[in-house]
Amino acid sequence: MPAFKTPFNGYAVKFSPFYEQRLAVATAQNFGILGNGRIHVIDLSPAGPIAEIAAYDTADGVYDVSWSESHDSLLVAAVADGSVKLYDLSLPPTSNPVRSLSEHTRETHSVDYNAVRRDSFLSSSWDDTIKLWTIDRPTSVRTFKEHAYCVYSAAWNPRHADVFASASGDCTARIWDVREPGSTMILPAHEFEILSCDWSKYDDAVIATSSVDKSIKVWDVRNYRVPVAVLNGHGYAVRKVKFSPHRASVIASCSYDMTVCLWDYMVEDSLIGRYDHHTEFAVGVDMSVLVEGLLASTGWDEFAYVWQHGTDPKAP
């Protein structure tokens, strides 16, 4: 499948949960250090180039994007100026963003939409906090402040409406229940900063974390003293980790070593695929919920790739 060239450096890519051909790509100018950002919404076509449906400019880089699970046209974006912006594809560009939520005092680094209850989303920020938002309110519902350093990622449990996990630079991953005042579990998961976390879609107690220590660790939160698996193979910090929506033990990851890897943590030779199509840091990866084996990645080489596992991402 052809690649999509973005004018800025890619930061995140997400498949739409509604349409199998649709993706959103978050980008930031100058590697996200200084400058503007842009969100691209693209459509794949079976034969032919990738078509851009919409593009939204922001005054600062966009670090992450998440599709709404309740409205097929709604997007949530994490912007480097600390704001969380909502975009509605069904409205004209002049009406977008439909909402700009400015409560974080530092860069917002991730957003995640609740796929179970479908009325709320999380944002995590360099101000050490995670905020819970609902789409019917202009302010956050509550703030989770326990991490001692930047929170790089927060992810809802795909099987439990009230539980989520967060990954932070304070070297811990924490499990939270929105009904509890504090975190319910603290996993000192790595010796170095944890950049990403994700839940297994098939076991609501299994979580994966990725870290600056180049490893991915899989944990069972019922017994988190030792990891279930440690996946080594990346040459640099692992920027994002994502469980497959289709296979219980398959994990995709992308790294500063410019590769995207596919793992099966249940088998001994856990590395089942390595793609080195990016020529700069690979910082965004996603797996399609609707098409099994369909992967997407983006990176600082200003390309977003979509490909079927086992095929060459660069193949036309």
Add this chain to the structure above:
Amino acid sequence: MSNFINPKIGSGPPPKPWERAGSSSGPAPFKPATPGSTSDVVEASGTARPGEIVQSNNTTSTVNTLGRPVPPRPWEQQQTYGGAGYGSTLGYNSGGYGTAGGYGSYGGMGSYNSGGLYGNSMYRGGGGYGGLYGGGSSMYGGGMYGSSYGGGMGGMGMGMGGMGMGMGMGMGGPGGPYDDQDPNNPFGAPSQPPGFWISLMRVMQGFVTFFGRVAMLIDQNAQAFHMFMSALLQLFDRSGLLYGELARFVFRILGVRTKGNKVQPPGPHGQHGQQIEGPKGAPAGAWDGVWGNNAPN
């Protein structure tokens, strides 16, 4: 606010593949989910605090269960070193490494650290950001950022494995209040065009943000730092300063006497005198290993 998104949930996306599968393999680790909307559930639990604004520094009082020192954030250094760089001719260094004298308001100075460039342990060990931000703590100094006295001096020293390199900028000027309006904010009236000092303050804030984000990238991975430095070196390279000359220049600033020709790297023919004056050969071949062995260029 009138343009609420209709909270009524539509038909929803197609069912997830995992919804067809059974649940987890053991006792449920969590309390069962409460029915109802998220806001109702949170409010019923008594934990809701709508619209709470948290300054990042406020959370440092929370329990750090690891007992491990957490590195200071780059932007926090403006508190630690607020105003310290003002008019100074010395470089400040947060980690206890040596510094070289600066040059008045130019602020460009080289700092050096001893190894450990790519190891995150370098600042995990409690040494602070010492080497990386070496000479230029005053970059984040109060004089530069929002001070009403101005005259701040910025410098950012970068150490790399024994070679010091300076990059700095001097700036100053009286400060003033500045607003930080989001140009993309769909609510609220268009603001007045900013005045000169406000624009200047914004530019300065941009500098702080810039270095904060570079620092975060370094934090996440030293390779990003490598890339940043490569870009910087290429810049110098293009401007005609080759590596060797640059190194010699920096050494001279640092007061280190170099003996360029004492240890020659073995040439292709093993002969002295046939050395081609090139960027890499100049200071005793010591620069070949600067970036480590496997770092791509």
